[in-house]
Amino acid sequence: MLLYLIFGFWLIAWGANHYLSIxxxxxxxxxxxxxxxxxxxxVIWEGLVVHYNIPLVILPAPSVIATTxxxxxxxxxxxxxxxxxxxxxxxxxxxxxxxxxxxxFVDRFEFFKRGLLPIGNLLxxxxxxxTAPIFVMWFGFGWQSKAAVVVAMVFFPMLVNMxxxxxxxxxxxxxxxxxYHANYWQTLIKLKIPAAMPFAFNGLKICTTLSxxxxxxxxxxxxxxxxxxFRISTEVGRLAFDVVWAEIVVAAIAGTxxxxxxxxxxxxxxxxxxxxxx
Numbered sequence: 001m002l003l004y005l006i007f008g009f010w011l012i013a014w015g016a017n018h019y020l021s022i023x024x025x026x027x028x029x030x031x032x033x034x035x036x037x038x039x040x041x042x043v044i045w046e047g048l049v050v051h052y053n054i055p056l057v058i059l060p061a062p063s064v065i066a067t068t069x070x071x072x073x074x075x076x077x078x079x080x081x082x083x084x085x086x087x088x089x090x091x092x093x094x095x096x097x098x099x100x101x102x103x104x105f106v107d108r109f110e111f112f113k114r115g116l117l118p119i120g121n122l123l124x125x126x127x128x129x130x131t132a133p134i135f136v137m138w139f140g141f142g143w144q145s146k147a148a149v150v151v152a153m154v155f156f157p158m159l160v161n162m163x164x165x166x167x168x169x170x171x172x173x174x175x176x177x178x179x180y181h182a183n184y185w186q187t188l189i190k191l192k193i194p195a196a197m198p199f200a201f202n203g204l205k206i207c208t209t210l211s212x213x214x215x216x217x218x219x220x221x222x223x224x225x226x227x228x229x230f231r232i233s234t235e236v237g238r239l240a241f242d243v244v245w246a247e248i249v250v251a252a253i254a255g256t257x258x259x260x261x262x263x264x265x266x267x268x269x270x271x272x273x274x275x276x277x278x
Contacts, residue, residue, distance in 0.1 A: 091150025
C-alpha cells in the first residue's frame with residue numbers, strides 16, 4: 001500500500017511541475033518547481049526507507065536526519081565556521097585573487113603564458129588525497145592547511161577562465177582602443193577586464209564547489225577537533241550516520257548559498273551580457 005501512495009505522490013508532483021513549467025515564467029514559479037522536485041525526492045526517500053526497513057547505517061530516513069540536524073545545531077555551526085568560513089572562503093579568496101593577478105601577467109607577457117600555464121596545469125592534475133597530507137605537514141593542523149589545499153584546487157580553473165576572457169576581445173575592439181591612443185593598462189581596465197567578466201564568473205562558480213570539497217577532504221588528513229571533514233570521518237567510525245548526513249546537509253546548504261551569492265553578484269556585474277538579459 002505504501003508503494004502505491006509513493007507512486008501516486010510522484011505522479012501528482014510530476015503533473016504539478018509539468019503544469020508549472022509550461023506557464024509563463026514568474027519568480028514564484030521559479031521557486032515552486034525546484035521546491036516540489038526536492039519535496040518529491042524527500043517523500044520517496046522516506047517512504048522507501050520505511051517500507052523496506054533500511055538500516056540506519058545504510059541509509060537513514062530524512063526524518064531521522066532532520067531530527068539530528070535540529071538536535072546538534074551548536075556542533076554543526078562550529079564545524080561550518082571552521083570548514084567554510086576559515087578554510088573554504090579564505091582559500092577561495094586567495095586562490096581566485098592570485099589567479100586573476102597571474103592571468104593579467106599572462107595576458108601582458110607571452111613568456112608567462114608559455115611558462116606558467118603548464119605549471120598551473122600540473123597543479124590542477126595533482127590528486128587532492130596526495131597533496132592534502134603534505135599541506136597539513138607544511139602548514140599545521142589548523143585552517144591554514146585547508147586553505148592551502150583550496151588554493152591549489154581553485155587556482156588553475158580560475159586562471160584558465162580569466163586568461164581566456166582577457167583574450168576574448170576581437171580585433172575591431174582592439175583597433176578602436178588604438179585609435180584613441182590607449183595604452184595597455186587603459187585597454188585592460190576599459191576593455192579587457194569588462195569583456196572577461198563572464199568568463200571570470202564562470203570560473204568563480206566552478207570554484208565555489210571546488211573550494212568546499214577541498215576544505216572538507218583536507219580535514220580528513222588532520223584538523224583540530226572541529227570541522228565537517230573531521231566530524232564526518234569521526235562519526236563514520238562510530239557508525240553515527242545520522243550525524244554524517246546532517247553534516248552533508250549543512251555542506252549542501254552552504255555550497256548552494258555560496259553558488260547563489262556568486263550568481264547574484266554576476267547578474268549585477270554582467271547586466272549587459274546576453275546571458276543576463278530578461
